[in-house]
Amino acid sequence: xxxxxxxxxxxxxxxxxxxxxxxxxxxxxxxxxxxxxxxxxxxxxxxxxxxxxxxxxxxxxxxxxxxxxxxxxxxxxxxxxxxxxxxxxxxxxxxxxxxxxxxxxxxxxxxxxxxxxxxxxxxxxxxxxxxxxxxxxxxxxxxxxxxxxxxxxxxxxxxxxxxxxxxxxxxxxxxxxxxxxxxxxxxxxxxxxxxxxxxxxxxxxxxxxxxxxxxxxxxxxxxxxxxxxxxxxxxxxxxxxxxxxxxxxxxxxxxxxxxxxxxxxxxxxxxxxxxxxxxxxxxxxxxxxxxxxxxxxxxxxxxxxxxxxxxxxxxxxxxxxxxxxxxxxxxxxxxxxxxxxxxxxxxxxxxxxxxxxxxxxxxxxxxxxxxxxxxxxxxxxxxxxxxxxxxxxxxxxxxxxxxxxxxxxxxxxxxxxxxxxxxxxxxxxxxxxxxxxxxxxxxxxxxxxxxxxxxxxxxxxxxxxxxxxxxxxxxxxxxxxxxxxxxxxxxxxxxxxxxxxxxxxxxxxxxxxxxxxxxxxxxxxxxxxxxxxxxxxxxxxxxxxxxxxxxxxxxxxxxxxxxxxxxxxxxxxxxxxxxxxxxxxxxxxxxxxxxxxxxxxxxxxxxxxxxxxxxxxxxxxxxxxxxxxxxxxxxxxxxxxxxxxxxxxxxxxxxxxxxxxxxxxxxxxxxx
Amino acid sequence: xxxxxxxxxxxxxxxxxxxxxxxxxxxxxxxxxxxxxxxxxxxxxxxxxxxxxxxxxxxxxxxxxxxxxxxxxxxxxxxxxxxxxxxxxxxxxxxxxxxxxxxxxxxxxxxxxxxxxxxxxxxxxxxxxxxxxxxxxxxxxxxxxxxxxxxxxxxxxxxxxxxxxxxxxxxxxxxxxxxxxxxxxxxxxxxxxxxxxxxxxxxxxxxxxxxxxxxxxxxxxx
Numbered sequence: 009x010x011x012x013x014x015x016x017x018x019x020x021x022x023x024x025x026x027x028x029x030x031x032x033x034x035x036x037x038x039x040x041x042x043x044x045x046x047x048x049x050x051x052x053x054x055x056x057x058x059x060x061x062x063x064x065x066x067x068x069x070x071x072x073x074x075x076x077x078x079x080x081x082x083x084x085x086x087x088x089x090x091x092x093x094x095x096x097x098x099x100x101x102x103x104x105x106x107x108x109x110x111x112x113x114x115x116x117x118x119x120x121x122x123x124x125x126x127x128x129x130x131x132x133x134x135x136x137x138x139x140x141x142x143x144x145x146x147x148x149x150x151x152x153x154x155x156x157x158x159x160x161x162x163x164x165x166x167x168x169x170x171x172x173x174x175x176x177x178x179x180x181x182x183x184x185x186x187x188x189x190x191x192x193x194x195x196x197x198x199x200x201x202x203x204x205x206x207x208x209x210x211x212x213x214x215x216x217x218x219x220x221x222x223x224x225x226x227x228x229x230x231x232x233x234x235x236x237x238x239x240x241x242x243x244x245x246x247x248x249x250x251x252x253x254x255x256x257x258x259x260x261x262x263x264x265x266x267x268x269x270x271x272x273x274x275x276x277x278x279x280x281x282x283x284x285x286x287x288x289x290x291x292x293x294x295x296x297x298x299x300x301x302x303x304x305x306x307x308x309x310x311x312x313x314x315x316x317x318x319x320x321x322x323x324x325x326x327x328x329x330x331x332x333x334x335x336x337x338x339x340x341x342x343x344x345x346x347x348x349x350x351x352x353x354x355x356x357x358x359x360x361x362x363x364x365x366x367x368x369x370x371x372x373x374x375x376x377x378x379x380x381x382x383x384x385x386x387x388x389x390x391x392x393x394x395x396x397x398x399x400x401x402x403x404x405x406x407x408x409x410x411x412x413x414x415x416x417x418x419x420x421x422x423x424x425x426x427x428x429x430x431x432x433x434x435x436x437x438x439x440x441x442x443x444x445x446x447x448x449x450x451x452x453x454x455x456x457x458x459x460x461x462x463x464x465x466x467x468x469x470x471x472x473x474x475x476x477x478x479x480x481x482x483x484x485x486x487x488x489x490x491x492x493x494x495x496x497x498x499x500x501x502x503x504x505x506x507x508x509x510x511x512x513x514x515x516x517x518x519x520x521x522x523x524x525x526x527x528x529x530x531x532x533x534x535x536x537x538x539x540x541x542x543x544x545x546x547x548x549x550x551x552x553x554x555x556x557x558x559x560x561x562x563x564x565x566x567x568x569x570x571x572x573x574x575x576x577x578x579x580x581x582x583x584x585x586x587x588x589x590x591x592x593x594x595x596x597x598x599x600x601x602x603x604x605x606x607x608x609x610x611x612x613x614x615x616x617x618x619x620x621x622x623x624x625x626x627x628x629x630x631x632x633x634x635x636x637x638x639x640x641x642x643x644x645x646x647x648x649x650x651x652x653x654x655x656x657x658x659x660x661x662x663x664x665x666x667x668x669x670x671x672x673x674x675x676x677x678x679x680x
Numbered sequence: 681x682x683x684x685x686x687x688x689x690x691x692x693x694x695x696x697x698x699x700x701x702x703x704x705x706x707x708x709x710x711x712x713x714x715x716x717x718x719x720x721x722x723x724x725x726x727x728x729x730x731x732x733x734x735x736x737x738x739x740x741x742x743x744x745x746x747x748x749x750x751x752x753x754x755x756x757x758x759x760x761x762x763x764x765x766x767x768x769x770x771x772x773x774x775x776x777x778x779x780x781x782x783x784x785x786x787x788x789x790x791x792x793x794x795x796x797x798x799x800x801x802x803x804x805x806x807x808x809x810x811x812x813x814x815x816x817x818x819x820x821x822x823x824x825x826x827x828x829x830x831x832x833x834x835x836x837x838x839x840x841x842x843x844x845x846x847x848x849x850x851x852x853x854x855x856x857x858x859x860x861x862x863x864x865x866x867x868x869x870x871x872x873x874x875x876x877x878x879x880x881x882x883x884x885x886x887x888x889x890x891x892x893x894x895x896x897x898x899x900x901x902x
Contacts, residue, residue, distance in 0.1 A: 172764055173764060178772065
């Protein structure tokens with residue numbers, strides 16, 4: 009723990025800290041461009057210069073200088089001020105003065121820091137450098153003349169994403185950042201380089217020229233495109249969501265989000281259900297709310313009613329539907345739309361117990377039936393970190409392109425019953441062994457077989473440092489899954505039980521992956537926001553709110569309860585889901601016990617207290633014994649990463665990504 | 681140097697170089713080069729391998745050699761490294777040619793010591809022979825670039841042609857060298873000044889004169 013003095017104030021800093029970190033601990037702001045907490049140190053922008061004694065009598069780059077005992081650091085001296093002004097002047101020499109037409113304007117590090125640390129005018133009157141645009145795919149717009157060569161994007165793609173595709177070509181003044189032969193950046197996290205870029209060189213293509221940051225209303229939300237529950241900031245103007253940015257949460261998404269989470273929002277204004285529809289003579293025709301409710305009530309279902317929850321629902325909606333169905337005397341609730349029927353009697357057995365942050369520390373990981381890259385890109389980033397720290401990874405399932413190596417053991421679940429000797433040894437010898445079971449690995453006895461392995465390899469154990477380690481993980485794909493399971497959205501036999509019950513009325517809460525042909529005799533009431541598969545099969549459509557248009561509680565795959573706020577209003581006649589269900593209760597003439605969202609939330613928390621506490625829900629760490637044998641060839645459910653939910657399917661950006669990045673179509677660039 | 685650009689990746693380029701592979705002799709050399717580096721650090725061999733590849737390309741098309749994109753990909757595949765990292769290396773170092781080049785790459789030093797000793801005349805002599813900065817002559821013989829200091833200031837002015845330096849040039853001496861090269865001969869590399877061996881002072885030493893013939897002990901004279 010070296011002691012250093014920053015601007016006359018003595019403080020102790022952690023061993024291994026850099027001078028820049030020491031200054032930050034002392035509360036001093038150090039300007040920087042290339043330094044980033046989550047990337048390796050490059051030391052090439054020179055903006056973080058400070059004066060350090062003992063040392064050479066010149067300013068030093070604080071980001072790359074270790075703090076050592078007895079250092080005297082000055083961030084406020086004349087030398088530092090001049091050094092910063094000089095560096096800033098050099099950076100601006102080749103930087104175009106196009107802030108008025110630059111999308112980064114208003115949230116640009118270079119702009120902010122030149123105001124704070126620059127000298128105000130340039131002495132340079134030669135020609136500026138110009139660099140040709142580089143094509144980086146449908147998501148990243150480039151204006152490479154603005155690039156200041158901080159190489160954050162290069163380091164991100166190499167270190168975090170694990171796909172070496174961005175590099176710095178040529179040298180010196182001619183240095184250019186580009187992808188190989190200007191191929192599109194092809195991974196699920198590529199757009200994070202837009203946030204990393206401290207200038208306007210890499211900006212968001214779909215958001216280009218849409219808005220200035222100060223026009224936007226910023227709402228704290230939770231992403232629903234996968235089960236990770238990434239923390240997002242929803243930027244909206246008027247009634248439209250313009251973009252989604254990640255929020256920093258080290259426990260969940262660090263500061264990244266997947267491209268789908270970021271760019272599916274343009275689907276929120278396409279194919280929307282903005283008024284109720286009724287099926288008359290086989291055709292869906294617009295109706296009023298009154299007509300729609302009357303049509304449902306006239307069926308008088310009694311207790312012959314069931315609810316199926318979609319993948320992107322908040323807990324409040326599911327709870328309201330549960331109350332409604334319960335008030336009518338039914339308990340037919342299901343959320344696993346595609347027919348999975350794994351045992352949910354122990355929530356610990358279907359939870360990501362090691363936590364997302366914890367999986368980084370695992371030293372032997374067995375992944376069963378999960379294409380992590382497309383099912384949970386943020387977990388893939390964590391797995392890569394684990395492997396970099398020395399973890400061994402084994403995978404059961406068809407081969408996919410991992411970014412962390414790993415050994416594929418076979419694509420049949422039966423491998424679980426006869427693991428190769430070296431895999432068993434690795435798991436047995438590990439201090440923190442972990443198993444990750446994906447959606448494709450849960451069925452056909454896979455969960456039970458994995459639980460048996462969990463017992464065999466003692467995945468639940470007390471570590472030497474006294475903490476408890478539970479390495480048994482289930483990686484879900486639906487944002488609503490854990491919340492649904494906590495609220496009882498699971499039948500013993502899965503959705504087949506609901507089919508067998510032949511309900512008169514089936515309430516579909518944004519459930520778009522259900523095979524509705526099996527409900528031919530039921531009246532299907534679709535409460536959702538997009539005209540997708542569910543709406544096509546519906547007899548009544550009640551337009552509801554998407555995740556940006558309602559406040560809600562979400563539980564991610566590790567059982568973390570998180571709350572989101574409402575950013576914008578739902579379009580047209582669409583209403584928030586809970587109010588539709590409340591009105592349905594009136595139509596059925598039953599009482600659900602709440603009249604406002606606050607009452608609903610309070611009722612939900614009193615019934616399921618865990619949903620009232622933000623943070624990890626406690627499911628205990630006792631796992632069922634499992635056992636039995638699993639067989640069957642694993643087939644990953646996500647065929648197209650960019651098209652997994654109705655919002656993404658409606659999004660022009662996601663459609664283009666799917667066509668261009670996954671199906672290799674050539675998209676002709678419009679002349680600008 | 682300012683106008684260095686990778687030769688575009690065209691179907692013709694792929695057709696010509698797509699099936700590039702080491703010759704038997706070079707495959708052996710490549711194996712030796714890779715073996716110089718510790719296990720797991722094979723990527724370090726990228727620079728010598730690129731050089732070897734450039735020479736093989738040169739031997740195939742009778743030029744100084746250059747690195748077409750498919751050849752860089754071949755090297756990347758052999759070293760199991762991302763192609764973008766190979767391209768970064770190849771574009772950074774100017775001794776890798778990343779566009780087609782002529783039989784002889786005439787690199788004239790134009791930095792101050794050479795300039796003071798008459799590199800302008802050397803450049804003029806090159807231009808008189810039809811060379812143009814940054815271009816290859818139509819017959820494919822000469823590629824001409826002006827470069828910065830090559831470290832031969834004591835025998836300035838100088839040119840570097842492929843692997844050899846030619847120093848102490850005058851336009852006439854340069855012509856003689858280029859004529860010899862054009863005829864397929866191998867002119868003497870190094871200084872072109874008669875009577876000079878390397879970079880010792882012209883006309884004999886001006887200091888430590890007694891050291892020329894014996895190991896003279898100067899200490900008594902200080």
